[in-house]
Amino acid sequence: MRQAETRDAFEARLRAIGAERYHDKHPFHALLHLGGCTQDQVRAWVLNRYCYQEAIPRKDAAFISRVEDPALRRAWRSRIEDHDGSAEHEGGIARWLRLAEAVGLDPDYVASKRGALPATRFAVEAYVRFVREMPLLDAVASSLTELFAPKIHKDRIAGLLAHYDFANEASLAYFQRRLSEAPRDVAFGLAFVLDHADTLEKQDAAAAALTFKTDVLWAQLDALHSAYVEPGRVPPGAWQPGEGMLA
Amino acid sequence: MRQAETRDAFEARLRAIGAERYHDKHPFHALLHLGGCTQDQVRAWVLNRYCYQEAIPRKDAAFISRVEDPALRRAWRSRIEDHDGSAEHEGGIARWLRLAEAVGLDPDYVASKRGALPATRFAVEAYVRFVREMPLLDAVASSLTELFAPKIHKDRIAGLLAHYDFANEASLAYFQRRLSEAPRDVAFGLAFVLDHADTLEKQDAAAAALTFKTDVLWAQLDALHSAYVEPGRVPPGAWQPGEGMLA
Numbered sequence: 339m340r341q342a343e344t345r346d347a348f349e350a351r352l353r354a355i356g357a358e359r360y361h362d363k364h365p366f367h368a369l370l371h372l373g374g375c376t377q378d379q380v381r382a383w384v385l386n387r388y389c390y391q392e393a394i395p396r397k398d399a400a401f402i403s404r405v406e407d408p409a410l411r412r413a414w415r416s417r418i419e420d421h422d423g424s425a426e427h428e429g430g431i432a433r434w435l436r437l438a439e440a441v442g443l444d445p446d447y448v449a450s451k452r453g454a455l456p457a458t459r460f461a462v463e464a465y466v467r468f469v470r471e472m473p474l475l476d477a478v479a480s481s482l483t484e485l486f487a488p489k490i491h492k493d494r495i496a497g498l499l500a501h502y503d504f505a506n507e508a509s510l511a512y513f514q515r516r517l518s519e520a521p522r523d524v525a526f527g528l529a530f531v532l533d534h535a536d537t538l539e540k541q542d543a544a545a546a547a548l549t550f551k552t553d554v555l556w557a558q559l560d561a562l563h564s565a566y567v568e569p570g571r572v573p574p575g576a577w578q579p580g581e582g583m584l585a
Numbered sequence: 586m587r588q589a590e591t592r593d594a595f596e597a598r599l600r601a602i603g604a605e606r607y608h609d610k611h612p613f614h615a616l617l618h619l620g621g622c623t624q625d626q627v628r629a630w631v632l633n634r635y636c637y638q639e640a641i642p643r644k645d646a647a648f649i650s651r652v653e654d655p656a657l658r659r660a661w662r663s664r665i666e667d668h669d670g671s672a673e674h675e676g677g678i679a680r681w682l683r684l685a686e687a688v689g690l691d692p693d694y695v696a697s698k699r700g701a702l703p704a705t706r707f708a709v710e711a712y713v714r715f716v717r718e719m720p721l722l723d724a725v726a727s728s729l730t731e732l733f734a735p736k737i738h739k740d741r742i743a744g745l746l747a748h749y750d751f752a753n754e755a756s757l758a759y760f761q762r763r764l765s766e767a768p769r770d771v772a773f774g775l776a777f778v779l780d781h782a783d784t785l786e787k788q789d790a791a792a793a794a795l796t797f798k799t800d801v802l803w804a805q806l807d808a809l810h811s812a813y814v815e816p817g818r819v820p821p822g823a824w825q826p827g828e829g830m831l832a
Contacts, residue, residue, distance in 0.1 A: 358821060359821040359822070363821075365818070456708075456797075456800035456801070456803070456804045457704055457707070457708065457804040457807065457808065459711075460704070460707040460708045460710075460711040460801075460804060461703075461704065461707045463707075463711060463714075464706075464710060464711070467710075467714065549822070550703075552821070553703035553820070553821075553822070554703070554707075556703070556820050557702075557703045557704040557707060557808070557820065560704065560808065560811055560812075560818070560820060561704065561804070561807065561808070561811075563811070563816075563818075564807055564808075564810070564811040564816075565807075568815065568816045569810075569811075569815045569816070571612070571807070571810075573800070573803050573804065573807060574605060574606040574610075574799070574800075574803065575606070575796070575800070
């Protein structure tokens with residue numbers, strides 16, 4: 339039987355997955371962050387990415403629904419509130435819809451998800467179902483793309499502020515807020531995975547789960563790029579520029 | 586309350602969904618059928634489409650698992666055998682793997698699905714889960730893309746025979762066989778949907794299910810086109826030309 343990797347080697351293996359496959363390497367992000375997107379390409383990104391944002395609290399609720407340890411449930415619960423908000427605090431989804439408004443989209447249209455690419459929905463729902471169906475360790479491991487998120491959020495804030503008129507503190511509040519939320523979440527998730535992946539088989543499964551999640555993110559950008567950048571073929575029924583705009 | 590459409594009007598509505606959105610309109614099919622694909626593009630199509638073929642009997646088993654009427658279960662069961670085969674008869678999946686061999690791919694590699702595009706898997710599994718989770722009427726309606734399949738299979742047989750060296754009666758046996766299987770299945774499915782969609786609400790749901798299924802098919806070709814035709818960017822981990830070839 340092969341031995342489990344050491345904690346450090348296993349963490350390095352997880353980080354290497356991000357270095358190779360995280361969607362910061364996708365050319366759409368270079369285009370977006372360097373100011374190369376048209377307004378409509380930014381809109382297409384905002385309205386498709388909404389589907390992902392909206393699914394995250396469902397994913398986290400699916401996770402909590404399977405956990406029998408009240409302490410773990412309690413530790414995970416803030417993720418739902420971060421996105422859905424509370425009576426006192428706006429959540430990430432509301433912040434995302436302010437970004438949608440800032441780029442000229444009707445937030446109700448965006449929230450309806452009517453114009454989203456089918457491929458976006460397939461990828462996002464694959465993630466929700468993964469967390470609903472797979473072992474808890476794999477479910478936590480799939481959240482570890484957050485390890486790689488702070489850099490992309492910083493690049494995005496700087497890039498959008500530098501290149502786009504719609505960008506300001508209010509419209510980019512989502513990303514600013516994630517800079518403090520994500521590290522807290524991922525520190526917990528990483529410790530959980532390093533603690534619980536105590537055989538090579540579990541380490542392999544956790545690495546596969548993180549790889550799966552990078553696929554979920556990459557596939558969304560590929561579909562976006564294909565529909566709205568190159569070759570620029572919008573699938574039947576998906577958003578066309580001009581639809582869903584603020585009155 | 587709005588009235589249900591007549592049987593004829595509702596059938597026409599379902600057929601119009603195919604006329605607008607079925608994947609015979611996707612440019613990849615024109616490329617394939619007119620001889621414009623490279624060998625590697627054909628291989629990419631064969632190995633990705635395998636994922637869809639392999640999922641069909643799981644989808645049909647998921648359907649049968651939810652049906653309480655033995656007669657309906659019995660009527661549906663041949664679909665599993667058509668694809669998986671029996672002791673006496675080769676099934677559609679085995680025929681598909683012969684096509685894979687004919688284009689030079691190792692059938693074990695294809696069957697492993699290791700090189701398939703993540704977007705293919707997300708779309709295909711969305712279909713399996715739709716049939717597992719949605720009302721039975723919607724599940725049956727989602728199978729009605731078979732209404733539009735005979736024409737594409739005939740075009741494909743003619744186009745592949747005309748343009749590609751690998752094409753012959755043996756390698757294209759899958760498509761030839763579907764020309765007799767699909768009409769029988771879809772006659773049953775269409776009658777079921779027309780009989781059971783007896784309110785406008787159910788008709789709308791059945792039309793939405795068929796639309797969803799056209800999205801599942803279209804998204805697969807979009808991902809294929811994006812990875813291997815234009816812009817030709819293969820996602821991390823997916824098949825690269827040269828991999829998985831017959832020794």
